[in-house]
Amino acid sequence: MVGGSVDEKNGGAVLPPQHGEGDRAKRGGGGSRPAQRPVVYNARKLRRGMTIPERLLWRALRQRPQGIKFRRQHPIGPYIADFCCLQARLVIEVDGFVHDTAGRAERDARREKYIEENGFRVVRISAARVIADAVDTAARIDALAEGPLHQPSAGPPPRAGEVN
Known part of the structure; x- marks a missing residue:
């Protein structure tokens, strides 16, 4: 039995x-x-094998200093974003030296186009900047997520020479 x-x-x-x-x-x-x-499955695998700059930035972003939630290694269609804030529709990509290799620029452009077509704003940050000051980098990212550049409820921006 x-x-x-x-x-x-x-x-x-x-x-x-x-x-x-x-x-x-x-x-x-x-x-x-x-x-x-x-x-x-790949996103979960990438979470376990994050690079040093990604780990440093995640340590600062996960504290939610402005109450804004970020996800790490978040799938968007067939791609996986390094960090994503769904509330602000913001994707953060940490670019290391591997992004400077041949052919990578084309793949990054296709990837960025797909993500933007799905309603996200993509911000690229160099890995060297994150290593230099991860806390300041996270603060700047939080500021971007908190106050998006385009605010549809505020209407269109004023024309040249006009004042609100």
């Missing part, structure tokens, strides 16, 4: 498996990996 033990007192009823018993214990436990989108 694989799934439990027999209770002799209750007429031979099968009891549920005890801790450590059952067929899962014999297979190694845990069952199969849940079916999930590959981009979600």
